[in-house]
Amino acid sequence: MTRDEITAHILQIFRKEFEIENPGLDDDLREEHEFDSIDAVELLLQIEKMLGSELTQEEKKQAMDIRTINQVCDYIEGLARIRQNVS
Amino acid sequence: MNRRVVITACSAITPIGRTRAEMLHCLTNGVSGVKPLKEDGLLSSFIHSKVFGTVDYPVTYDFKRSFRKTMGPVAYYACQVAKETLESSGIGQDLITSGRLGVAFGSTHGSPTVQREIYKTFFGGTQSDVRSIGAVDYLKSMVHTTAVNITKMFGITGRVISSSTACTTSSQSIGFGYEMIKFGMQDAMLCGGADEYDTTTVAVFDNLLACSTAFNDTPDQTPRPFDAKRDGLVVGEGAGAVLLEEYEHARKRGATILGEVIGFSCNNNGGDLILPNLQGITETIRIGLRDAGISAGEVDFISAHATGTKMGDVIEAQAIHNVYGDHPPVVGLKSYMGHTMGSCGVIETIILLHLMREGYIVPTLNLSKIDERCAMIRHSREVKDYPIRTAAVQNFAFGGVNTNLFIRKISQG
Numbered sequence: 001m002t003r004d005e006i007t008a009h010i011l012q013i014f015r016k017e018f019e020i021e022n023p024g025l026d027d028d029l030r031e032e033h034e035f036d037s038i039d040a041v042e043l044l045l046q047i048e049k050m051l052g053s054e055l056t057q058e059e060k061k062q063a064m065d066i067r068t069i070n071q072v073c074d075y076i077e078g079l080a081r082i083r084q085n086v087s
Numbered sequence: 088m089n090r091r092v093v094i095t096a097c098s099a100i101t102p103i104g105r106t107r108a109e110m111l112h113c114l115t116n117g118v119s120g121v122k123p124l125k126e127d128g129l130l131s132s133f134i135h136s137k138v139f140g141t142v143d144y145p146v147t148y149d150f151k152r153s154f155r156k157t158m159g160p161v162a163y164y165a166c167q168v169a170k171e172t173l174e175s176s177g178i179g180q181d182l183i184t185s186g187r188l189g190v191a192f193g194s195t196h197g198s199p200t201v202q203r204e205i206y207k208t209f210f211g212g213t214q215s216d217v218r219s220i221g222a223v224d225y226l227k228s229m230v231h232t233t234a235v236n237i238t239k240m241f242g243i244t245g246r247v248i249s250s251s252t253a254c255t256t257s258s259q260s261i262g263f264g265y266e267m268i269k270f271g272m273q274d275a276m277l278c279g280g281a282d283e284y285d286t287t288t289v290a291v292f293d294n295l296l297a298c299s300t301a302f303n304d305t306p307d308q309t310p311r312p313f314d315a316k317r318d319g320l321v322v323g324e325g326a327g328a329v330l331l332e333e334y335e336h337a338r339k340r341g342a343t344i345l346g347e348v349i350g351f352s353c354n355n356n357g358g359d360l361i362l363p364n365l366q367g368i369t370e371t372i373r374i375g376l377r378d379a380g381i382s383a384g385e386v387d388f389i390s391a392h393a394t395g396t397k398m399g400d401v402i403e404a405q406a407i408h409n410v411y412g413d414h415p416p417v418v419g420l421k422s423y424m425g426h427t428m429g430s431c432g433v434i435e436t437i438i439l440l441h442l443m444r445e446g447y448i449v450p451t452l453n454l455s456k457i458d459e460r461c462a463m464i465r466h467s468r469e470v471k472d473y474p475i476r477t478a479a480v481q482n483f484a485f486g487g488v489n490t491n492l493f494i495r496k497i498s499q500g
Contacts, residue, residue, distance in 0.1 A: 019152040034153040038223055045221070 001080060006073050013046045014069070025069045040064065043072070051079060088271040091334035093497065095342040096176035097437045098168040099327040100281075102140040102424035107441045113423055114438070114449040115470045119307035120424040121321050129203070130286040136298035138306040139289065140323020140425025154240050157226040159198030160283035164326035164430075165233035166240050169277055172328040173241060177342060178275065180242075187274040189245030189267060191260040192234040192281075192328070194429040195253050199285040201228035233281050245273055251429075254392070254484035255353070256280040257327065258432025262351035262490055264331045274333045280429040281326035288428060289322045295361070297396055298322070310395030310426070311453040312419030313404065313461040320394040323425030327433035345440045347495045349477070350379025356487035363402035365409075368489050372410045372479070375491035381477065383411050386493070388448060388478040390435045393419025394426050403481065404461040415479075416467040422452035432482045436492060439478050443496045448473040 001009075007025070014020040020033045029035035044063060048054055055063075059079060066072055099105060102120025103113035113120065122141040124131055148163055158166065169192070173183065182188050196202075205224050226232065231249035238247060246267060250259040257280025264276030282288075292298045299319040302309035311317035337344055352375030356367035376383060389411070391403055400419075407417060420435050421427075427434055442448055450468045457466060480492040 034151075036153075038156060038226070041221055042223065 003073060003077065006076050007069070009050060010069060010072055013043070017042060017046060023069055027069070028067050030067065047076060051083065053083060090269050090271060092265045092268045092331050092348045093334050093337050094329050094345045094348065094440065095332045095337050096172045096330040097328065097345060097440060098171035098175065099325065099434050099437050100142055100146055100164055100168060101325045101427065101434050102142055102323050110438060111441055111445065117452055119452060121306040121309060123306055124289065127286050130290045134286060134289050134293045135300045136289055136293050137303035138299060138309060138321050140321055140427060141284065142324055156223060158236050159201040159227035159232060161194045161198045161281050162227065162232050162236040164281040164283060165192055166236055168279060168326045168328040169237045172277065172330050176330045182275060184242045184244055186244045188243060189247060189273045189276050190234050190237050190243055191248040191250070191264040191276055191278040192237055193231070193250040193256040193260055194233050194281050195251065195256060195288060197230045197232045198228045198283060199287045200283060237277065252484050252486060252488045254426065254428060254431060255482045255488045255490045256429035256432070258480065258482040258490040258492055259353060261329060261331070261348065261433060261436060261492055262353055265348040265351050268331055268333050274336055276331045277328060278331055279326065279328035279433040282324055282428040282430055284324045292320060292322060299395065308453055310421055312391070312393035312395045312422050312451050313400050313457055313466060314454050315456045315458045317395045317397070317400065320396055321425035323427040325424070325427035325430040325434055327430050327437050329433060329436060344497045346443055347497050348492060349381070349495045350375050350493035352378055352491045354489055358487065360486050363399045363483065364487065365402050365405050367487060368402060368406040368483060369409045371489035371491045372406060375479070375493055379493040381493070384414065385477050386411060386479050387415050388475040389415050389417045390439050390478065390480045391417050391419050392481045392483045393451070394421055401460045404464050408463045413463060413465045415465065416448055416473065417464050418449060418467040419451040422454070432480065432490065436480050436494065439480060439494060443475045443478070446474045447471060448475065
């Protein structure tokens, strides 16, 4: 998956699951879009579906500092890299 | 500190409508909100009682996703009546978020609809399905979901009380809210209760042989409080909220005062968790009268709990007779809409406020032939001009919990 594809997929999830339309890629999601810890947990489930594999507890904890769409995409790229290396 | 407590706004969602006009139309024309039980694909086919007090009209909501995400059906009901109550009260955001306004709101058991989905996943799903049960499902289904979704939506920072005592849930909400203000802990309390459409509750009462089953083909003829042919209660759904406010606070801001809460009692039978108890209920009434500082003779109208069960109605009639004799007219409002469980106390209080305002009383529906064991009290049997000055709202719950609220009309000049 390219970076652009990941971004497009995440923006689609934000639109469909969180009713957040076209957020700026560096918007603070909590401050500007009321995206809270409950949403973050829901997003992790969506990311698991996207990657087709479960996240470890450690990986989930790493996501708790994420604030922007760009950071979400960085996080997914990192997860995908790890899974690619393992396989 | 003993401060006066008044009701300055209210809102309801009931099987007989939402507005004062809709409810009074049903109450004065003998229109019932009891409908056939809906097929739910799980329990309904096993339940003998095929009737339900149903909200069969659409309720429109306008809640942002950030609020909706933690709300099950019961919280939608609760937040909608809370919203309308706050809006119609005219109080400002400064009071709402001051910490001096609290919430007393509950339901019988949170959201059974969401709980049902959780259990379906839990018992029928794969491992990955089970992992999908998340924090949101808990927030939607937990027993205090109504109260805290209200605090979240309106930024309320005061006290939170979330009674969950089945049929006395919302009468406790009003009573405990009244005490919060009376004793100076809060200046205002948003009080009420809600319960969503749910067949689990019907199944419980059905198993206990407490549900009506003889009128499955004619739902509007049941329940029949105090009637010789009554055969049990009818479960219903609904929600109601009232805003309680310290009297001087309300008066100074020029609020419309719908009524004053002058007394409240709550006790327990101290024994059996199901059977009605004459001594316990009689004592509830007496404690309430003492709290209100009035004599039995001053009460001129009673909204009875009157679920339509064989024994419950007889015991309640005896308790009323023990204290009041045959003086005040007694109405059983559940005859119009069934037993709306966690919301019945507040809905019955709101209807009482409407009757106080209008200056007439309404009959108990389906009371064709009074059971002779309930005949010693004065039943309300027709729509009749009757100025109510002081009234009692009685509610009793499984677990032996009894409540009594006393409401007085205030003349505003």
